Amino acid sequence: MLGDSKLGPEQARRFLPSRFNVAGEAIDASGQACRSLACPFCHLAIPRSVLEIEPLFLSVLGAPASGKSFYLSSLTWTLRNLLPHTFRVSFTDADPGYNRALNASEESLFLNAQGDQLTPLGGLIRKTELQGELYSTVLSGGHVVNYVRPSLFIVRPQAGHRMAHETGSLTRSIALYDNAGEHFEPGQDTSTQPVTRHLAHSRALFFLYDPTQDPRFRVAEKGGRPAAGGRFGRQETILNEAAARIRKHTQLRPTDQIDRPLLVLLSKCDTWLHRVRAAGFDAPYLHSPGDPVPGLDQDAILRVSESLRTMLLDVGPEVVAAAEEFSSDVIYFPVSALGSKLETDPKTGLTSIRPTSIEPQGVAVPMLYALARTVPGLVSRLGRRPRPADQPSAGQRSGATARA
Numbered sequence: 001m002l003g004d005s006k007l008g009p010e011q012a013r014r015f016l017p018s019r020f021n022v023a024g025e026a027i028d029a030s031g032q033a034c035r036s037l038a039c040p041f042c043h044l045a046i047p048r049s050v051l052e053i054e055p056l057f058l059s060v061l062g063a064p065a066s067g068k069s070f071y072l073s074s075l076t077w078t079l080r081n082l083l084p085h086t087f088r089v090s091f092t093d094a095d096p097g098y099n100r101a102l103n104a105s106e107e108s109l110f111l112n113a114q115g116d117q118l119t120p121l122g123g124l125i126r127k128t129e130l131q132g133e134l135y136s137t138v139l140s141g142g143h144v145v146n147y148v149r150p151s152l153f154i155v156r157p158q159a160g161h162r163m164a165h166e167t168g169s170l171t172r173s174i175a176l177y178d179n180a181g182e183h184f185e186p187g188q189d190t191s192t193q194p195v196t197r198h199l200a201h202s203r204a205l206f207f208l209y210d211p212t213q214d215p216r217f218r219v220a221e222k223g224g225r226p227a228a229g230g231r232f233g234r235q236e237t238i239l240n241e242a243a244a245r246i247r248k249h250t251q252l253r254p255t256d257q258i259d260r261p262l263l264v265l266l267s268k269c270d271t272w273l274h275r276v277r278a279a280g281f282d283a284p285y286l287h288s289p290g291d292p293v294p295g296l297d298q299d300a301i302l303r304v305s306e307s308l309r310t311m312l313l314d315v316g317p318e319v320v321a322a323a324e325e326f327s328s329d330v331i332y333f334p335v336s337a338l339g340s341k342l343e344t345d346p347k348t349g350l351t352s353i354r355p356t357s358i359e360p361q362g363v364a365v366p367m368l369y370a371l372a373r374t375v376p377g378l379v380s381r382l383g384r385r386p387r388p389a390d391q392p393s394a395g396q397r398s399g400a401t402a403r404a
């Protein structure tokens with residue numbers, strides 16, 4: 001039964017089921033059982049797990065070439081190993097179809113067949129396109145609407161986790177979007193390109209700020225040029241635009257701060273980390289007595305955050321101002337998707353790396369922190385200093401247990 005009114009002739013026809021078999025599966029007009037679900041509004045397929053598990057939207061935003069795509073790939077690759085082995089939390093694809101593009105980028109960085117050959121960075125992950133396979137196209141009300149396809153993951157406590165008996169309340173399906181940086185520029189989110197609406201649903205926002213794109217941030221060994229792939233330009237405007245969109249879609253007033261944590265990720269730290277005091281930034285973990293699973297060392301994270309903020313006040317004070325106007329709950333992290341083994345290819349003069357020597361630094365820490373803040377109990381926070389309060393989930397806020 002091919003041909004759908006909104007998705008075109010090659011897609012299976014969507015229908016409102018009225019007949020079911022004994023297994024509870026919908027029966028289509030030709031008498032076949034149907035096991036897939038679709039949204040009644042846009043007709044796009046919805047993995048069953050996303051309906052059954054409380055969703056957690058996390059938005060990653062940043063200027064073009066700030067490092068979002070490299071960051072996301074090294075993040076998910078790192079979490080697949082770190083979450084189960086160190087934190088006793090499973091981290092799995094909710095739907096391999098949705099995660100195809102991100103999985104391909106992970107493979108290009110970490111399972112590259114030519115892993116020991118010097119490869120230019122631009123050849124590892126291409127610039128995120130503004131059209132094409134990352135988007136789902138829907139015909140709606142006579143218009144063609146392009147939706148960005150998210151990557152979907154499931155996190156859940158495993159045996160050995162202190163809250164393994166609370167699996168139900170601590171399981172989440174995480175939706176991550178890899179937008180093109182251009183989507184965050186003014187005028188780029190429209191009713192036919194609703195590409196950043198996830199911002200309004202996001203429980204914690206990751207803003208990637210690339211210091212090497214700022215001419216004031218003289219990176220001594222690069223002669224003051226942006227890191228490979230980067231360009232000079234203002235980046236805090238992205239944050240101001242995101243704030244305006246969130247206010248518009250959540251009915252906040254123009255002067256209201258956004259009531260969610262803003263994580264400012266200073267990217268490509270392999271090129272500049274020597275400028276700040278950030279000892280231990282890659283693994284700020286602490287054990288409480290008798291618990292083999294570590295928690296996050298809140299004090300160490302805040303110490304690194306303060307030294308990054310001090311550095312930024314010196315070289316890009318308007319970024320600090322924009323971030324702290326955006327949210328009252330701002331924290332800064334250094335991240336490098338690649339690690340420090342970058343080389344200049346003598347043949348081409350391009351910044352390159354041997355994929356086997358890629359060693360992400362600090363990439364998981366912001367995500368662990370976001371999980372600790374938004375799913376209290378999944379990852380614990382330890383330390384003496386006063387800390388920002390946990391963010392209750394949408395369901396906990398309204399006192400409801402059921403979800404849309």
Ligand SMILES: Nc1nc2c(ncn2[C@@H]2O[C@H](COP(=O)(O)OP(=O)(O)O)[C@@H](O)[C@H]2O)c(=O)[nH]1
Nearest residue numbers: 065066067068069070121228229268336337338
């Ligand atoms: N030195 C360094 N360069 C990076 C790193 N991550 C990304 N880059 C460079 O920045 C460019 C843009 O990164 P990308 O993730 O595509 O940016 P996006 O437009 O924000 O998705 C890449 O082509 C790389 O050359 C990193 O961790 N270190």
Ligand SMILES: [Mg+2]
Nearest residue numbers: 068069127128
């Ligand atoms: Mg990209």
